[in-house]
Amino acid sequence: MGEPSWIGVDLGTQSVRAVRVAASGVVLGRAARALSSSRPADDRHEQDPYDWFAAVDATLAEVADPSVEGIAICSTSGTVLLTDPTGRPITSALMYDDARAAAELPRVVAADPDRWSTAMQPTWALPKILWLTDAAAGAGAGSGAAADGRRTxxxxxxxxxxxxxxxxxHPVATDTSHALKTGYDLVAGTWPYDAFGRLGLARECFPDVVLPGTELGRVSAAKAQLTGVPEGTPVYAGMTDGCAAQLAAGALAPGAxxxxxxxxxxxxxVSKDLLDDPTGAVYSHRHPDGGWLPGGxxxxxxxxxxxxxxxxxLEVFDRQARDLGPVDAAIYPITKRGERFPxxxxxxxxxxxxxxxDDLHRYAGVLQGVAFIERLAFEHLVKLGAEPVGSVSLTGGAVRSGYWNQLRADVLGVPVELPAISDPAYGMAILAASRETSVTETAxxxxKVATVLEPxxxxxxxxxxxxxVAELDRRGYLG
Structure with a gap:
């Protein structure tokens, strides 16, 4: 069958991507499928989960091999839907940036002010769950006992x-990473059922929670026939896409x-101890090997x-910006109202x-504004007690801009590294391959690092x- 390999799957905003990776880190197969159901409009953004299923089946069929020994999946943080007790979706998925449930946030905070007054944001999963359950429970059930029965x-x-x-x-447990924005208490290791009860959310609605890398089940015979992934292949609990990218970058030690x-x-x-941010801008996932993964x-x-x-x-602008160099202007570039980090x-x-x-200067102004927010974010994290920044791995679509990469190194004042492969799906393959050792050692x-840029x-x-920064403060954004 050849050397062992593992598959990572990334459920992104625009597409599903899958990679099959060998123990050495070499990518043996890669596939992607666009998602056609993404429907952003004003403060709403939802997807059809059956669109995910079809795209995952198609990508797995392209990369599957008899040597596959495990699969792990990442997805956008705060994206949530409702299913029936068998796991069949009964609602669309409300995406990570869907803000329709913002009006539910005061209700969430009132259920447990000490827990959620600063540690819950309007686009997180829990407010959306209230919106979904109220809508689904009332659909065809009227009110009172019928609606309550429907809700359970x-x-x-x-x-x-x-x-x-x-x-x-079959239905599976969720992982601590995806559960964070649903209200899971990572310190106590439990759902806050008392607070959920005050919100009218039944205990039965919530899945069990396990650590990333825990086996959730095995590929069924039906899916094996459809995708080519061997029947009985373990499916491991994954992480959110931001954490998956962190694994792909190998940034898993304090200071990285x-x-x-x-x-x-x-x-x-990475931090040894949990960072406490009274502003609520920073939240922390559990490190699969122990400790914490702070960020925002x-x-x-x-x-x-x-x-x-x-x-x-934008490619032409990027080449021209390299010749132009830094400009005496900057844009704070958010495309909709509100900021959540730093x-x-x-x-x-x-x-x-x-x-x-001209537009070239406007392009350069956006690049500088984003780099400034990035620096401010690191300064905020260090003030909270994070290790001083030693190096930064850059991932995401923007790394295609060589000028922007160097600009970010200059603004941060530290070396930046460009991993050879930075897909969140690759991070999930690393997680799946870590079943008998630590994720840090496996990563x-x-x-592999492709390039290092010095400031x-x-x-x-x-x-x-x-x-x-002074303008941010003048506008009252920094508190």
């Missing part, structure tokens, strides 16, 4: 859970950080480029500093960064 039949699933259930043929820059900006690092997700990111410069040839400001809006004579063996003198960027 509902089951909560994150997107990775739903796909794992399809592969194994992973910065994922795609549509939005997500930072992940900003509404800033590369998505602002397409929003502010529709139809622009500060929490529900009313935050985009702003511009300096002059922008050290499998992850250059900051020059004008240093003063501009100070002006940028």
């Amino acid at each position: 039949e509902l089951r909560i699933a994150h997107s990775a859970d739903a796909v794992a259930a399809q592969l194994t043929g 950080w992973n910065s994922v820059l795609g549509t939005t900006l997500v930072l992940k690092g 997700a900003s509404n800033t990111g590369a998505g602002a480029l397409t929003a502010l410069l529709p139809g622009a040839d 500060f929490v400001a529900p009313d935050a809006t985009s702003f511009e500093l300096g002059d922008f004579p 050290a063996r499998m992850v 250059r003198p900051r020059g004008r960027l240093e003063n501009l960064y100070g002006e940028f």
Whole structure:
């Protein structure tokens, strides 16, 4: 059968991706399928879970091999849906950035103020679960006892859970990583059932919770026939996509950080002790090997480029920006109201500093603004007690911009590393391959660094960064 291999699956916003990886870290197969059901509109964004199932089946069929010894799945953090007790989806999935349930946040906080007054955000999964369960319980059941009975039949699933259930043929546990934004208490290791009761959420609705890398079940005969993955292949509990990217980057020791820059900006690092952030901007996942993975997700990111410069040839701008160099201007680039990291400001809006004579300067201003938010995020983490930043691995779609990579190194003032392979799916293959050893050791063996960029003198960027932070503070965003 050849050397052992493992499959990682990434349920992304726009597509499903799968990779098959050998123990040496070599990618043996790769496949992707677009998701056609993504329907963002205003504050709503949902997907059809059956679209995931079809895309996963298709990608697995391309990469499957008799040598496969395990599968792990990652998905977007805070994406949630409801199923029936057998695991069959009965609602669309509300995506990580769906804000329709924002009005439920005060109700969540009131159920346990000490727990959630700063540690819950309006787009997290728990407010969305309230919205979904109220809508589903009332559908065709009227009110009172009938609706209450309907509510106890509902089951909560994150997107990775739903796909794992399809592969194994039965409902599965969720993992601590996906459960975080649903309200799971990572310190106590339990769901806060008393608070859920005050919200009208039945204990039966919530899945068991296990550590990432725990076996959830095995690929069923039906799925084996459909995908080519050997029947009985273990399906392991995964992590959210930000954590998966961190595994792919190998940033798993204190002082090493992973910065994922795609549509939005997500930072992940490692700490021995749990960081307490009174602002609620920073949250921590459990490290599979012990300790914590602190970080946060900003509404800033590369998505602002397409929003502010529709139809622009960004590759041309990137080449021109390299010749132009740093500009005396910056844009705080969020495309919708509100920020969640490195500060929490529900009313935050985009702003511009300096002059922008043309679209090239506007492009450069966005790049600098994102880099400034990234630096501010690291400064916030260190103030909370995180290890000083020693190096940063850059992943996400924005690493295609060589100019932006160097700019980020310059603004941060530390070396940045570009992993040879940075897919979240690759991180899940590493997790699946770690069943008999630590994830840190497995990543050290499998992850390769392609490029290291050293920081250059900051020059004008240093003063501009100070002006940028001062403007954030003037607007009241920094508290």
